[in-house]
Amino acid sequence: xxxxxxxxxxxxxxxxxxxxxxxxxxxxxxxxxxxxxxxxxxxxxxxxxxxxxxxxxxxxxxxxxxxxxxxxxxxxxxxxxxxxxxxxxxxxxxxxxxxxxxxxxxxxxxxxxxxxxxxxxxxxxxxxxxxxxxxxxxxxxxxxxxxxxxxxxxxxxxxxxxxxxxxxxxxxxxxxxxxxxxxxxxxxxxxxxxxxxxxxxxxxxxxxxxxxxxxxxxxxxxxxxxxxxxxxxxxxxxxxxxxxxxxxxxxxxxxxxxxxxxxxxxxxxxxxxxxxxxxxxxxxxxxxxxxxxxxxxxxxxxxxxxxxxxxxxxxxxxxxxxxxxxxxxxxxxxxxxxxxxxxxxxxxxxxxxxxxxxxxxxxxxxxxxxxxxxxxxxxxxxxxxxxxxxxxxxxxxx
Amino acid sequence: xxxxxxxxxxxxxxxxxxxxxxxxxxxxxxxxxxxxxxxxxxxxxxxxxxxxxxxxxxxxxxxxxxxxxxxxxxxxxxxxxxxxx
Amino acid sequence: xxxxxxxxxxxxxxxxxxxxxxxxxxxxxxxxxxxxxxxxxxxxxxxxxxxxxxxxxxxxxxxxxxxxxxxxxxxxxxxxxxxxxxxxxxxxxxxxxxxxxxxxxxxxxxxxxxxxxxxxxxxxxxxxxxxxxxxxxxxxxxxxxxxxxxxxxxxxxxxxxxxxxxxxxxxx
Numbered sequence: 001x002x003x004x005x006x007x008x009x010x011x012x013x014x015x016x017x018x019x020x021x022x023x024x025x026x027x028x029x030x031x032x033x034x035x036x037x038x039x040x041x042x043x044x045x046x047x048x049x050x051x052x053x054x055x056x057x058x059x060x061x062x063x064x065x066x067x068x069x070x071x072x073x074x075x076x077x078x079x080x081x082x083x084x085x086x087x088x089x090x091x092x093x094x095x096x097x098x099x100x101x102x103x104x105x106x107x108x109x110x111x112x113x114x115x116x117x118x119x120x121x122x123x124x125x126x127x128x129x130x131x132x133x134x135x136x137x138x139x140x141x142x143x144x145x146x147x148x149x150x151x152x153x154x155x156x157x158x159x160x161x162x163x164x165x166x167x168x169x170x171x172x173x174x175x176x177x178x179x180x181x182x183x184x185x186x187x188x189x190x191x192x193x194x195x196x197x198x199x200x201x202x203x204x205x206x207x208x209x210x211x212x213x214x215x216x217x218x219x220x221x222x223x224x225x226x227x228x229x230x231x232x233x234x235x236x237x238x239x240x241x242x243x244x245x246x247x248x249x250x251x252x253x254x255x256x257x258x259x260x261x262x263x264x265x266x267x268x269x270x271x272x273x274x275x276x277x278x279x280x281x282x283x284x285x286x287x288x289x290x291x292x293x294x295x296x297x298x299x300x301x302x303x304x305x306x307x308x309x310x311x312x313x314x315x316x317x318x319x320x321x322x323x324x325x326x327x328x329x330x331x332x333x334x335x336x337x338x339x340x341x342x343x344x345x346x347x348x349x350x351x352x353x354x355x356x357x358x359x360x361x362x363x364x365x366x367x368x369x370x371x372x373x374x375x376x377x378x379x380x381x382x383x384x385x386x387x388x389x390x391x392x393x394x395x396x397x398x
Numbered sequence: 399x400x401x402x403x404x405x406x407x408x409x410x411x412x413x414x415x416x417x418x419x420x421x422x423x424x425x426x427x428x429x430x431x432x433x434x435x436x437x438x439x440x441x442x443x444x445x446x447x448x449x450x451x452x453x454x455x456x457x458x459x460x461x462x463x464x465x466x467x468x469x470x471x472x473x474x475x476x477x478x479x480x481x482x483x
Numbered sequence: 484x485x486x487x488x489x490x491x492x493x494x495x496x497x498x499x500x501x502x503x504x505x506x507x508x509x510x511x512x513x514x515x516x517x518x519x520x521x522x523x524x525x526x527x528x529x530x531x532x533x534x535x536x537x538x539x540x541x542x543x544x545x546x547x548x549x550x551x552x553x554x555x556x557x558x559x560x561x562x563x564x565x566x567x568x569x570x571x572x573x574x575x576x577x578x579x580x581x582x583x584x585x586x587x588x589x590x591x592x593x594x595x596x597x598x599x600x601x602x603x604x605x606x607x608x609x610x611x612x613x614x615x616x617x618x619x620x621x622x623x624x625x626x627x628x629x630x631x632x633x634x635x636x637x638x639x640x641x642x643x644x645x646x647x648x649x650x651x652x653x654x655x
Binding site for chain 1: 400434439440444447451455458459463471478
């Protein structure tokens, strides 16, 4: 077996952060690739299968923080010849509102976002290969993402490894300024391993590195310098951002036809944003036609090192987007699934689903002040908002 | 100081290669014996045991969080625009 | 901006992953496949017991299946046809079910109009003794009671393969 050596990464401390990070993820990448090739040389017996053939169509609604978003969404997958699978999706957001975030550019706003996804999956022995492309379009933002993912089952399907790569290219515009046009390139590399532990427990570990290069600011936002607004678009962000996310989750089956899962994610990046996410879910069958899910989530974030609600000195980089501030968030929700029919014509199962979730965001150092008239209250941290999401959808398996 | 770090790093890299090689060789001479046999996967095969049993709903949910939070990645939705600027 | 990622951390992650993998590799061992089919007695859905050794002199096909296994359900209609097409005095097809809840198996068997006996391997002993490595697994045993073919999973072309394997054994 030929072992390919990872490139030498013994960099000196002084080397730029981005470079070091790129090198590290490269080492990691190569190692994983080596492991994968090593596996591929062996014969495994438990066959991997293509994802289920299913179609979903639904409506979603979001209301909170002065913003309302709703629209339709759909996703369908069809398999061919036992080894090919194609899928496609469409998502529409119709956005209206006047959140503090958007008040800066225009008072009231209405906007639409359309997202299209197409993809294909190829199955070969115990390996699944997936290629997909997503295009998203809204008035002031256009996004293209291509992804490639490979997953491989081994040890009699006890273990599944996956690696994936996304490359994205975005264009950022301003609704109020035709001459404004900026680019953003996005790269992400991910790797994961899922492991069957017992007859009822599975665990999964995921890692993802994201690199963004280009225009990362919010084009409309302004910053306050000693209570004086520096004007729309006065935010200044570094033009690269590298983040690392690690997540570990487990799921257990209970004999009373239920499952519970627990997940944790840690994230940090070169802007010094750090976050912890805890996810909980409980699912229970009731009779032959109902499934009830109850879920909860807690998220806490530390701000970027160049974030401030009100700067006291002018800095090279300045941000006032609440996304980059320190805050806590929790969410609780539930989902009800009702199987309307089984084996109707070519459909195996058809189900109606209703999901409702309540979200709460509580900011530590964002005042929510967006007009000069209120500057006296700057520094009085404590902006918070809550929101409700509703999803109603029909799923069919065939 | 830097040299020590370098040496340690090299040692670790070497160790990795050795482990990798031994791992490879042990796979090729024997089949792995899974401790949860394929015929014992009834519960694991249940749809409620999937981390992503509602792909459409999950994707939407992750999008809602992604557009409001400063974190991304690791088993969570990626790509696409924001609808939030 | 801080340097956020320590190179050693990545190396440790890699190392742990590899150690884990090599550990799994080390505890594994190759099992020697029994040439002679291990005998068993299992209860069938119709209530009577079926003993493998009593079927000696006929070609026996064992299909290990479960309701929770997608490819298994896909294969059953094809197995029905195969069973219909072969001489019952020379050939026996047994569906060995692995569901925890046997009523589920009976339900699916009725729905798919299974025309061959369904046996319940409640304790999973038979699956263990045959060292079942995939779902479904289809084993073909010759007239002398020896395992001749082990077919893993179900894919396109498998039914034709079973036909060929059975025809070859019939000529012996």
